[in-house]
Amino acid sequence: MILSIKYFGLLAEITNKEEELIDFSRSYIWELLEVLYIKYPNLKNKDFQVAQNQELVPFETEINGKEIVLLPPFSGG
């Protein structure tokens, strides 16, 4: 499947992009992250969360949407 991956804040600086399409053949968030860690080794030691369908989800979650979002620690307000 084709996934749209979004990056925010510090993560967008590391990947040097805010969004990209990735053709992904496995099932879980953690499997997607393995792919991203190879592509962007500096992601690996960063503190971030993953959102699917606008909700934070554990890395063990199965991918069921078309958009996966990587979010650094929130710092609103």
Place this chain on the structure above:
Amino acid sequence: MILSIKYFGLLAEITNKEEELIDFSRSYIWELLEVLYIKYPNLKNKDFQVAQNQELVPFETEINGKEIVLLPPFSGG
């Protein structure tokens, strides 16, 4: 001694004045109140506090200022 007595809020309505001078020969707040209860019987069943030198004081306090103030429950804000 000549004392200045001040009344606020509901108490000023009962006494029909905001301030008066009273020639008083005893020593304690409670003795002054005895005098005022005779003058204004409706004061007796009202909830109020007494201030001397801008501080609330118990009725057992000795009078040492020239101004005694009768204050109904506070309702600021």
Place this chain on the structure above:
Amino acid sequence: MSDKKIKSVFIQGAISSEFIGKSIAKHQTKTSIGAHNIFLGQVRADVVDGKAIKAIEYSAYEDMANAKFYEIRESAFEKFELICMHIYHSLGTVNAGDICLFVFVSSPHRKTVFDALEFIVEEIKAKVPVFGKEIFEDNSHQWKVNN
């Protein structure tokens, strides 16, 4: 940067939203502030026995009230890491819907302003000799009681 000097607390009549807006604007040069918290007391048109309150007339034992406001201010600065603190209370007539109490605290951090503001407002309610005469539509009245 703290402005601890005594200012007059009482304002004749209602406290306007413009006054509050300007008071906020004045703090924008103080760049160590990270959080403001503002409490506003507004006169409610409560209905008692079928009659609505149209206004409150505030009076105060002013000498003692100013002394108490000062004590509250000093103890708030002692207890909390505040940069600024302002208190304004109305005297005279304030119509239903208008603002009669404005308490404004500022600090580097949010937790400080939450704690400080609640402390100050509760102290004002408990310790400052201010009296509210609630005027009904038919000009009858009753004396306000805080809870």
Place this chain on the structure above:
Amino acid sequence: MSDKKIKSVFIQGAISSEFIGKSIAKHQTKTSIGAHNIFLGQVRADVVDGKAIKAIEYSAYEDMANAKFYEIRESAFEKFELICMHIYHSLGTVNAGDICLFVFVSSPHRKTVFDALEFIVEEIKAKVPVFGKEIFEDNSHQWKVNN
């Protein structure tokens, strides 16, 4: 009288004191309100390694942020007896000294607004995906971390 409909939360740039003043004024027709509580977040000119922060550039995952603001709003109305509630957050550049967060709650009673405001502000800090890029005087930057 409660205005529970969804409004846009994000504002481009700083939130002005005039906007806040006008927002207060709009509530003076709501005469069941007795207490307002307002939180304002202001950008601090913190100094890090000798350089002062001159501005924060805010970005957000807007779809999720708006959904989270809506959830926070709904749960606040459920938990607390509120008449009104408004939240505004800046996006884009906000200079040091300017306001980036404005949370406004109104209720008949003061204890309600204290509890509600602190709940809402803490929920925003914890749950809404907003990111602050702190820009120093020399245009270098670091990413803001909440505590």
